[in-house]
Amino acid sequence: DTGVSQDPRHKITKRGQNVTFRCDPISEHNRLYWYRQTLGQGPEFLTYFQNEAQLEKSRLLSDRFSAERPKGSFSTLEIQRTEQGDSAMYLCASSSGTGFAPGELFFGEGSRLTVL
Amino acid sequence: GNSVTQMEGPVTLSEEAFLTINCTYTATGYPSLFWYVQYPGEGLQLLLKATKADDKGSNKGFEATYRKETTSFHLEKGSVQVSDSAVYFCALSDGTAGGGSTLGRLYFGRGTQLTVWP
Numbered sequence: 001d002t003g004v005s006q007d008p009r010h011k012i013t014k015r016g017q018n019v020t021f022r023c024d025p026i027s028e029h030n031r032l033y034w035y036r037q038t039l040g041q042g043p044e045f046l047t048y049f050q051n052e053a054q055l056e057k058s059r060l061l062s063d064r065f066s067a068e069r070p071k072g073s074f075s076t077l078e079i080q081r082t083e084q085g086d087s088a089m090y091l092c093a094s095s096s097g098t099g100f101a102p103g104e105l106f107f108g109e110g111s112r113l114t115v116l
Numbered sequence: 117g118n119s120v121t122q123m124e125g126p127v128t129l130s131e132e133a134f135l136t137i138n139c140t141y142t143a144t145g146y147p148s149l150f151w152y153v154q155y156p157g158e159g160l161q162l163l164l165k166a167t168k169a170d171d172k173g174s175n176k177g178f179e180a181t182y183r184k185e186t187t188s189f190h191l192e193k194g195s196v197q198v199s200d201s202a203v204y205f206c207a208l209s210d211g212t213a214g215g216g217s218t219l220g221r222l223y224f225g226r227g228t229q230l231t232v233w234p
Contacts, residue, residue: 004159033221042120042205042224043160056221091160105222107152107160 002026004108006092012114013082020078021111025094032075033105034067035091036060043091049075082115089113118143122206122225129196129232137191137228139180139206147208149173149182149189150222154203163191163204196232203227 005024013019025032030051035043046065048056051072061067064082069075079086089112093105123138141147151163151173164173169184178193189206206225 035222040226042122042207042226043222044224045221048221093160104162104165105160106162109157109159 004092004094004106006090006108006111008111009109010112010114012116014116015082015084017082018078018080019082019113020076021090021092021113023075023077023092023108025073025075025092026096026106027073029094029096029106030072031095032069033093033095034075034077035093037089037091037110038087046077046090079113082113084115087113087115118147118208118210118223120206120208120223120225122228124226124228126229126231129230131198131232131234132195133232135191135193135196135200135230137204137206137230139189139191139225141187141189141206141208143187143208143210145210147210149180150207150209151178151180151189151191152205152207152224154205154227156202160205196230198232198234201230201232203229 007022011019032049034046036046037043045058046061047067049069052069064080067077089110091110093107095105119142121140148167150165152160153163154160164175166173166182169182172181180189180191205227207222209222
């Protein structure tokens with residue numbers, strides 16, 4: 001399978017703990033996005049990488065959140081000192097869009113976080 | 117700013133019924149418009165897209181026309197099947213550089229759950 005893969009698929013943690021999610025995009029895609037989806041809502045943009053550079057962060061991404069894409073391939077999203085409000089599905093997507101044309105985003109199946 | 121308003125669900129139809137899911141948008145610049153579908157247990161998949169006014173996107177029997185005058189991108193299918201049961205998301209991307217926008221960043225509606233009964 002050469003799609004976007006995310007790990008873990010489910011994570012249950014206690015409030016105050018740190019969690020890390022990993023995303024492996026489609027190998028030739030240079031753009032990588034993180035989104036968050038809560039129940040009954042559409043996905044909301046969190047952050048965007050072009051190769052290894054993090055080019056934009058949403059206001060939703062508080063100081064407790066950090067994302068990296070060190071070699072321009074896989075990416076990690078870490079949440080420190082988790083809160084119950086962080087419970088959501090975290091979606092990763094990648095794209096091979098060039099220039100200013102919005103390319104198709106390919107989404108992974110998501111990592112579901114439950115904070116107790 | 118950019119936003120998408122999608123008709124609320126759930127929508128329940130019998131097989132072979134006609135489907136319309138309404139979507140309207142607010143955008144700066146010249147957005148591209150998308151419909152994504154999420155089947156049970158799967159990730160979001162692009163269903164169709166339109167990149168400029170009056171374009172019609174189509175795929176798997178679904179269609180949507182980019183209407184700039186009404187800022188709409190309604191999804192339609194003439195005859196739904198049980199296998200079309202899924203959550204459908206309307207989305208836009210302004211796709212333009214500058215002004216702090218992210219290339220390819222999508223703004224999603226809340227999603228519409230469609231259930232089709234045999």
